[in-house]
Amino acid sequence: MRAPHSNVTMTSSIHDMFDSIAPRYDFLNGLLSAGRDRYWRKMAVDELEPVADRVFLDVATGTADVALELASRDPAPSRIVGVDFSTAMLRLGKDKVLARNAQSSVRLFSGAAERLPLKSNIFDGAISAFGARNFSNLNDGIREIHRVLKPRGKIVILEFSFPRNGFLQWLYRLYFGKVLPVIGRWISGHKGAYFYLPDSVENFPKGAAFSTVLEENGFASISFKELTFGVVTVYTGFKHA
Ligand SMILES: C[S@@+](CC[C@H](N)C(=O)[O-])C[C@H]1O[C@@H](n2cnc3c(N)ncnc32)[C@H](O)[C@@H]1O
Numbered sequence: 001m002r003a004p005h006s007n008v009t010m011t012s013s014i015h016d017m018f019d020s021i022a023p024r025y026d027f028l029n030g031l032l033s034a035g036r037d038r039y040w041r042k043m044a045v046d047e048l049e050p051v052a053d054r055v056f057l058d059v060a061t062g063t064a065d066v067a068l069e070l071a072s073r074d075p076a077p078s079r080i081v082g083v084d085f086s087t088a089m090l091r092l093g094k095d096k097v098l099a100r101n102a103q104s105s106v107r108l109f110s111g112a113a114e115r116l117p118l119k120s121n122i123f124d125g126a127i128s129a130f131g132a133r134n135f136s137n138l139n140d141g142i143r144e145i146h147r148v149l150k151p152r153g154k155i156v157i158l159e160f161s162f163p164r165n166g167f168l169q170w171l172y173r174l175y176f177g178k179v180l181p182v183i184g185r186w187i188s189g190h191k192g193a194y195f196y197l198p199d200s201v202e203n204f205p206k207g208a209a210f211s212t213v214l215e216e217n218g219f220a221s222i223s224f225k226e227l228t229f230g231v232v233t234v235y236t237g238f239k240h241a
Contacts, residue, residue, distance in 0.1 A: 058081070068102060118148045157234070
């Protein structure tokens with residue numbers, strides 16, 4: 001486990017880390033998850049119940065895969081806003097939005113999850129895929145999502161977790177802790193990013209513990225479901241009316 005950092009150091013180093021791995025990020029996602037990452041995002045977006053005339057927020061949008069998945073639904077939601085603090089990730093996201101001709105529905109903005117540059121009570125739904133475990137302050141990030149949702153708005157969080165089955169968990173930890181960091185370092189050229197990944201998953205609250213975080217920050221009717229033997233979990237909840 002890494003030594004604890006101050007929030008300021010952590011925030012800027014995480015920011016720099018994502019800026020630096022951005023060019024290889026999409027490729028490594030597909031490679032290291034054996035293509036499952038796309039399925040996980042689709043399942044999480046399904047939970048958001050994307051329909052026409054709704055407005056959605058994608059927090060820590062990265063290269064905009066979730067925002068684009070939302071935009072690909074037919075009929076597409078009327079507006080999708082993506083926010084991320086890494087300019088390099090956002091630049092790639094913007095290129096993808098243009099390449100898919102989705103610029104009329106998807107807008108990407110620079111900003112931190114803990115202080116969203118957005119007005120209160122404006123979104124029907126908000127999602128963060130593989131973002132929340134990176135927030136420098138998890139409660140602040142969840143509270144901000146709560147603030148910008150309309151009453152009865154829905155939150156969806158997709159995050160890594162651990163398989164419950166003992167053997168699968170052992171196998172997964174072996175892969176996640178020993179194999180993935182080496183491949184990630186080799187391909188991304190970044191020394192720490194893919195060592196940080198298993199550490200950040202280890203430290204993130206899972207299942208009932210994360211449901212409590214949602215509850216303590218104002219969400220109700222919380223539920224969660226595990227995908228791919230518990231490698232990831234999708235959490236949902238609603239802002240009170
Ligand atoms: C693992 S990537 C996930 C990107 C995307 N959601 C996906 O599904 O591929 C994490 C993203 O969160 C962003 N991020 C991390 N902490 C953040 C924060 N506090 N505020 C805004 N963005 C943040 C990073 O810049 C990065 O793009």
